Amino acid sequence: MSREVALATHHVGPLCFNVFEVPQSDANLQAIKSSTEVALGTQRGASAWTFLTTLLRETSGSKQFSLMCEIDNIAVGYLTGTVIGKRCIVTALYVEEKCRSLGIGARLLTCAQQFDANTNETLVCVLPGQRDLKNLCEQAGLPAQLIFAGTP
Secondary structure (H helix, E strand, O other), X not given: OOHXXXXXXXXXXXXXXXXXXXXXXXXXXXXXXXXXXXXXXXXXXXXXXXXXXXXXXXXXXOEEEEEEEEEOOEEEEXXXXXXXXXXXXXXXXXXXXXXXXXXXXXXXXHHHHOOOOOOOEEEEOOOOOOXXXXXXXXXXXXXXXXXXXXXX
């Protein structure tokens, strides 16, 4: 069964998806990330996003994590983040277009918020134009707080 057919079949009938932590080197994570990072690379604000995510990784005491969402062993979404002190900073959240509006993004965000019991604040990096992600964050009670402005 092709990936397209497999994804489409989950729009009808009972839906069961799994969210779990994966290492950064996971092949499924790398495959889905590479397709989204190419698109992000051309988006307005991408250079600031790259700078910020690199800075977070290099922060002393930071703990990086990745969450994957699968339906029938097919990767349909992921979230990457960093825990620094009492803050959980989500650096990327993506759900396959055909699987949006099923609650996968909300579940990934909830799992990130609960990832480390010591965190009490969640921040999400949202690039200009990522209206769906901004709306998801606001529905989760995370309103926009900061906008970076600068040269491209």
